[in-house]
């Protein structure tokens with residue numbers, strides 16, 4: 538188990554034995570908010586966990602912070618068409634994972650900042666949705682290159698603080714809200730694994746819904762089913778490695794924070 542909960546609060550971690558200090562499987566939350574920098578980050582980071590929880594009855598919300606406009610290797614790619622395509626792909630991926638609304642903050646891809654305006658908008662979203670569990674990028678992951686992923690992680694942690702404290706952004710006119718748990722994917726120090734054995738292929742299908750990213754992110758050229766299979770095998774291999782942390786066949790690993 539992880540550290541003690543704040544007084545008077547229960548932490549919804551199943552009472553399973555920890556494997557080398559790694560906890561496993563939160564109880565299915567009622568309401569979940571996943572926050573990613575770009576379209577497809579949520580599916581890579583926690584697509585299996587969202588699919589499992591959606592099947593278990595959780596209400597899922599996706600929040601994508603940037604417009605994904607730099608997600609192409611084609612220098613002649615038209616900006617607005619790519620943004621529209623990526624939004625459509627994100628909605629398709631969310632449906633594949635079991636549904637849930639998708640909100641786009643619309644910041645420029647590659648220029649995301651953890652500013653007062655971003656923290657206000659994300660903490661307002663948290664206060665409005667009132668999630669039990671929030672998922673996002675681990676901002677403390679060492680040697681992380683992409684600035685959007687780093688900033689997105691800190692926007693999430695800082696917005697959780699703002700959303701829970703009434704003196705941050707009182708102009709929202711919304712009651713403060715404190716989630717039970719924060720799960721950070723791409724964790725620098727994983728301490729929690731969700732079993733995703735039943736939804737491995739669902740996660741892969743959600744990733745493949747991001748058709749504009751097949752070539753640049755997933756290494757799949759058009760008309761190359763062998764490359765689609767190689768990508769799928771890489772995802773299965775990674776889920777196997779994450780699962781092994783908790784003696785599971787397939788898992789998604791996170792750093793779990795419950796003292797929020």
Ligand SMILES: [Zn+2]
Nearest residue numbers: 574575578686
């Ligand atoms: Zn990304």
